[in-house]
Amino acid sequence: xSERVYVSAVVxxxxxxxxxxxxxxxxxxxxxxxxxxxxxxxxxxADYGHVFFFYEIWESETALAAHGTAPHMAAxxxxxxxxxxxxxxxxxxxxxxxx
Numbered sequence: 001x002s003e004r005v006y007v008s009a010v011v012x013x014x015x016x017x018x019x020x021x022x023x024x025x026x027x028x029x030x031x032x033x034x035x036x037x038x039x040x041x042x043x044x045x046a047d048y049g050h051v052f053f054f055y056e057i058w059e060s061e062t063a064l065a066a067h068g069t070a071p072h073m074a075a076x077x078x079x080x081x082x083x084x085x086x087x088x089x090x091x092x093x094x095x096x097x098x099x
Contacts, residue, residue, distance in 0.1 A: 004039065005064050006093035007056035017083040018050040024079045025052055031072040037063020064092070 013021040025043055032041045039057035046053070058064040067073065 005058045008091045009054040010089040011052045012085045013050040014085050021083040028072055028076045
């Protein structure tokens, strides 16, 4: 059985682009949640308004890899290219068993 993969992704909007970026990010959430192997995919916006955070849980590395190549993710990257300050900061995590 594959171990779950946890992901954090931070996306920063360019000046004056936060609301437009939020609209684009919101559009992809239901599509990602419908992907095979997606356990959780939540979008958050910082109180100061221009930084967004995704919290994700995937059933496996395979599911996460498929997510990265999904057509709607490629479309999202194209749609947000001019709205962000640079690439998302993505970190993958493993659960730590505490007994």
